[in-house]
Amino acid sequence: MQLPNLTIREIHQLLLTKKISSVELTQATLQRAHEIDPKINSYVTITDDLALEQARQADECLAKGENITPLTGIPFAMKDCISTRGVRTTCSSKILKDYVPQYNATVTNKLADAGAVLIGKTNMDEFGMGSSCENSAFFNTCNPWDLTCVPGGSSGGAAAAMSAGLCNFSIGEDTGGSVRMPAGFCNVTGIKPTYGRVSRYGLIALVSSFDCIGPMTRDAYDCATVLETIAGHDQYDSTTFNLPVPRYTKNIGKSVKGMTIGIPKEYFVSGMEAGVESSIQEAIRTYEKLGMVVREVSLPNTKYALPVYYLLLFAEASSNLARFDGTRFGLSVADNAKDVLDIYLQTRREGFGDEVKRRIMLGAYALSAGYYDAYYLKAQKVRTLLRRDFELALSAVDILLAPTCPTTAFKLGEKTSDPLEMYLSDIYVVATNPAGVPALSLPAGFSNNMPVGMQLIGKHLDEQSLFQIGHAYQQETDWHKKLPSI
Amino acid sequence: MTQTIDTNTVKHVATLVRLGITDEEAQKFSGQFSSIIEYFNMLNEVDTENIVPASDIANAENILREDVVKPSMSREEFLRNAPQAEGGYVKVPTILGEE
Amino acid sequence: MQPTYEPVIGLEIHGELLTKSKMFCGCSADYGSAPEPNTLICPVCTGLPGAMPVVNKRATELAALVGLALNCTINPHNTFARKNYFYPDLPKGYQISQYELPIAEKGWLDINDSPLPRGDELSAGRQLRVRVRRVHIEEDTAKLAHEKKSALIDFNRAGVPLLEIVSEPDMRTVDAALDYATKIRAILRYLGVNSGDMEKGVLRFEANVSVRPVGSDELRTRTEIKNLNSFRALVRASAYEIERQTKVYENGGQVIQETLGWDDVRGVTVSQRGKEDAHDYRYFPEPDLPPLHLSDAWIDLIRSRLPELPEARTNRFIAEIGLSPADARFLTSELFLADYFESVLAKAKSPAKTVHSWMAGEFMRYLNDSAIDIKDLTFSPESFAQLVDMVTDKTISGNSAKAVLNEMFKNGGDPAQIVKEKNLVQVSDTAFIQEAIEKILGDNPREVAQFLAGKETIIQWLMGQVARATRGKADPNVAKELLVKALEARRK
Numbered sequence A: 001m002q003l004p005n006l007t008i009r010e011i012h013q014l015l016l017t018k019k020i021s022s023v024e025l026t027q028a029t030l031q032r033a034h035e036i037d038p039k040i041n042s043y044v045t046i047t048d049d050l051a052l053e054q055a056r057q058a059d060e061c062l063a064k065g066e067n068i069t070p071l072t073g074i075p076f077a078m079k080d081c082i083s084t085r086g087v088r089t090t091c092s093s094k095i096l097k098d099y100v101p102q103y104n105a106t107v108t109n110k111l112a113d114a115g116a117v118l119i120g121k122t123n124m125d126e127f128g129m130g131s132s133c134e135n136s137a138f139f140n141t142c143n144p145w146d147l148t149c150v151p152g153g154s155s156g157g158a159a160a161a162m163s164a165g166l167c168n169f170s171i172g173e174d175t176g177g178s179v180r181m182p183a184g185f186c187n188v189t190g191i192k193p194t195y196g197r198v199s200r201y202g203l204i205a206l207v208s209s210f211d212c213i214g215p216m217t218r219d220a221y222d223c224a225t226v227l228e229t230i231a232g233h234d235q236y237d238s239t240t241f242n243l244p245v246p247r248y249t250k251n252i253g254k255s256v257k258g259m260t261i262g263i264p265k266e267y268f269v270s271g272m273e274a275g276v277e278s279s280i281q282e283a284i285r286t287y288e289k290l291g292m293v294v295r296e297v298s299l300p301n302t303k304y305a306l307p308v309y310y311l312l313l314f315a316e317a318s319s320n321l322a323r324f325d326g327t328r329f330g331l332s333v334a335d336n337a338k339d340v341l342d343i344y345l346q347t348r349r350e351g352f353g354d355e356v357k358r359r360i361m362l363g364a365y366a367l368s369a370g371y372y373d374a375y376y377l378k379a380q381k382v383r384t385l386l387r388r389d390f391e392l393a394l395s396a397v398d399i400l401l402a403p404t405c406p407t408t409a410f411k412l413g414e415k416t417s418d419p420l421e422m423y424l425s426d427i428y429v430v431a432t433n434p435a436g437v438p439a440l441s442l443p444a445g446f447s448n449n450m451p452v453g454m455q456l457i458g459k460h461l462d463e464q465s466l467f468q469i470g471h472a473y474q475q476e477t478d479w480h481k482k483l484p485s486i
Numbered sequence B: 001m002t003q004t005i006d007t008n009t010v011k012h013v014a015t016l017v018r019l020g021i022t023d024e025e026a027q028k029f030s031g032q033f034s035s036i037i038e039y040f041n042m043l044n045e046v047d048t049e050n051i052v053p054a055s056d057i058a059n060a061e062n063i064l065r066e067d068v069v070k071p072s073m074s075r076e077e078f079l080r081n082a083p084q085a086e087g088g089y090v091k092v093p094t095i096l097g098e099e
Numbered sequence C: 001m002q003p004t005y006e007p008v009i010g011l012e013i014h015g016e017l018l019t020k021s022k023m024f025c026g027c028s029a030d031y032g033s034a035p036e037p038n039t040l041i042c043p044v045c046t047g048l049p050g051a052m053p054v055v056n057k058r059a060t061e062l063a064a065l066v067g068l069a070l071n072c073t074i075n076p077h078n079t080f081a082r083k084n085y086f087y088p089d090l091p092k093g094y095q096i097s098q099y100e101l102p103i104a105e106k107g108w109l110d111i112n113d114s115p116l117p118r119g120d121e122l123s124a125g126r127q128l129r130v131r132v133r134r135v136h137i138e139e140d141t142a143k144l145a146h147e148k149k150s151a152l153i154d155f156n157r158a159g160v161p162l163l164e165i166v167s168e169p170d171m172r173t174v175d176a177a178l179d180y181a182t183k184i185r186a187i188l189r190y191l192g193v194n195s196g197d198m199e200k201g202v203l204r205f206e207a208n209v210s211v212r213p214v215g216s217d218e219l220r221t222r223t224e225i226k227n228l229n230s231f232r233a234l235v236r237a238s239a240y241e242i243e244r245q246t247k248v249y250e251n252g253g254q255v256i257q258e259t260l261g262w263d264d265v266r267g268v269t270v271s272q273r274g275k276e277d278a279h280d281y282r283y284f285p286e287p288d289l290p291p292l293h294l295s296d297a298w299i300d301l302i303r304s305r306l307p308e309l310p311e312a313r314t315n316r317f318i319a320e321i322g323l324s325p326a327d328a329r330f331l332t333s334e335l336f337l338a339d340y341f342e343s344v345l346a347k348a349k350s351p352a353k354t355v356h357s358w359m360a361g362e363f364m365r366y367l368n369d370s371a372i373d374i375k376d377l378t379f380s381p382e383s384f385a386q387l388v389d390m391v392t393d394k395t396i397s398g399n400s401a402k403a404v405l406n407e408m409f410k411n412g413g414d415p416a417q418i419v420k421e422k423n424l425v426q427v428s429d430t431a432f433i434q435e436a437i438e439k440i441l442g443d444n445p446r447e448v449a450q451f452l453a454g455k456e457t458i459i460q461w462l463m464g465q466v467a468r469a470t471r472g473k474a475d476p477n478v479a480k481e482l483l484v485k486a487l488e489a490r491r492k
């Protein structure tokens, strides 16, 4: 029995029936992480002591039969951009290399309250800026399916750790595909929830109006379970919906017969890898067999999604990253600093990687006097059109179906020289974030022995349908059960 | 509209975001920025007459806090992360333009 | 021929709002009472990574109240924006403010182009309507203490709600600017949104000044004088800048647009060129805060809380109650004082002028001496009215009333009860007073002789003896009559 590869509910049963304790499970997971992770580098920090302490507490709850949740005693990993009090939180940036937050993110608190066990913090593109995890200031994370390939980004570490069985679920963050893309590359299930569904308090912001924390799991059912735990209104995040969280597992298992799938025609034009396209076509046939109605829909402004996404990202990021100035926390470079300006210039010069520098400078450009209307404001207007595209398309169908990425995981170093080409790998995932709608990525087959991801995009706040339809697919296929041999 | 972002513009935006960069870096970024901005100019094709910018569309209803005082965090904990502190203050070098 | 120049002045006024907690977090906003630096802080107001703002409801109410008081339109849809710049007192690298859609805009305030009169004139100078361009909400910065080679930062003030009131450049004299600033301060205090305590820095002015030839309606290049922390600094800095710019033009030069500081010691404005390049603030809508939607019902609710403003109330006190302009202005200078006065007036049977003279005289003197906040008074307007009425109907003498008031300030209580306990009921019984007078005149033959020799002022001294002998209970009018009669009787 290989515990790390079980689903949350399978482990939950083992814990409830006392076949295993959380401490045993946690020890096994930590041991596996220490053994295997040096090959893939998914963790920035492994939190042995904290994990064992949380596991011990979970076992206490299980023994007393008190405060037991579906996540009690379950080991998980978390992207290193979510604040953990007393545990360093780096955003994989040199500027936060030794930063230990004084407070917990709301999500961190919710998971701790649910009894989940934090194994460690995972690698990412610096501040989430990247699509391959190669922009980490510390090291590259490798794809467990092929160590010469990227795991995708920016939540590459969280996806790789999940894929390699170094945790039983992980928490990623999706600004423009950062959960879905690596989930697709690494053969795990991952969701970007509706914007405002999960609190961002304590999430180190990249793009405040796009960022969504979302889980990565073995399957859709687990994904629903974790999202139920972390979702909900937060008095500390004014952008969260003040609505009750539905039971996301409720519709799971219900028939999808008669439900409709929209295929956005703009997503099936050119540039898609043949094996990706055939996998997606196969998935569509699977749904047809389940009695779902498939029809073509249009998202006419799709080609503008990428410039809108990147313009707004640059603009908001340039402002969000201003607080890293070397005066209150994090790296501070003050070599012969004659005034505070020197600290700003030197700290940010040494603390930020090239991609971060590029993006915050371009963001300042897009917001600066004389260019605001042409870039920032224009992008916000086209963003309205992108939202309308999704609203209109989704008014006729239950969900949209598309590939997560045009290709499978590419080689490490393959796209690092040309930033624009790297941006293009996000082509199918970025539009949902400016639009705010939820999207679920599921394993959907293989192309040249590398995993293919499929994306289901839903209506605002309709995560339930995504889980229901995603689960139906996973009852028919076993792609999500395939594991890398590592 | 074709526009190149020259090294002076790069240096100007670097100043705006307080980033120390060298001439060589300015040169390198200038080339990259020009092609990225050129790509962004594709948005000019879109007719956005009478379109409300998305930032003005509220997702949620008003979320307001009651005016209630909550306990503050500990000063020691706050200052523990500060590179320099003195007498309970965060300390920084002289600020240019101030007496 | 050289033209003569006139100034064109606009003011930006920053006033902290009197909320309990900060603008975007639950830390106490009362940084003035914090004994130590960095004790009123949290992840939000120190800009820690991941922290997010949440709007203080009370601050929006107070801001709207000010907007309405200044005759502004409240924007039913208003947005927060980020103003991006780097400075060690700005923890996030941006200030959350309002830019395109502030909470209130397009208002006005009537002022006079001479300062507020002190005496009994109704008003001074010409009346002028200054347009208020906008009123917006923002957050205050941290406090910096500049040392020789370093600066020390205290974040207790960071995030305290701040209101910015921006006028149009409608003022043509320094006096007009002074009157505008004075009236804004009075209104803020009156609404209870700001203490007006300029020494504590809760109210700061910024003057935008340009000059132009008289008769022209062009707007020439202006300069901004920042951080004027007193009326005196506002007046001196504006006057200095007007003169400086006029000379520049007279010498054929051009004024450059720049930010200036005011050197109070040397009495000159100084360029702050260091800050110039940072002036591209790259405003954009604050993505962490959804726009505020203020319903008509909400705006009406705030409007219903709007008290009658000092100016209107002053005029009513003059017209309806018959107070002198100086008295009326005094009583309306504080909302609570004016309210208290009106409550006393409503309960008292005495004439308004009498009530007022007790309010302005003894009442204020005790209030100041005992350093009690008027809001913490232990006796009600009814009790005070009763006390004044007892003087009016001659139940007690003025002197006794002072003693009673003293007691009320110390221990509270019912004036009738105190009068009874202290046995202060005024005596008009002529026999009792007569007896006392005869004794005093008998004991003081030298003073009687002086009176008879023509020194009439000695009566005052003798009255004092009567008051002492009767322990203040003698009705002074009766006593004086009897005293004069007794003295005249000795003339024969």
Ligand SMILES: [Mg+2]
Pocket: C097, C138, C164
């Ligand atoms: Mg301001």
Ligand SMILES: [Zn+2]
Pocket: C022, C025, C026, C027, C040, C041, C042, C043, C044, C045, C046, C159
């Ligand atoms: Zn605070």
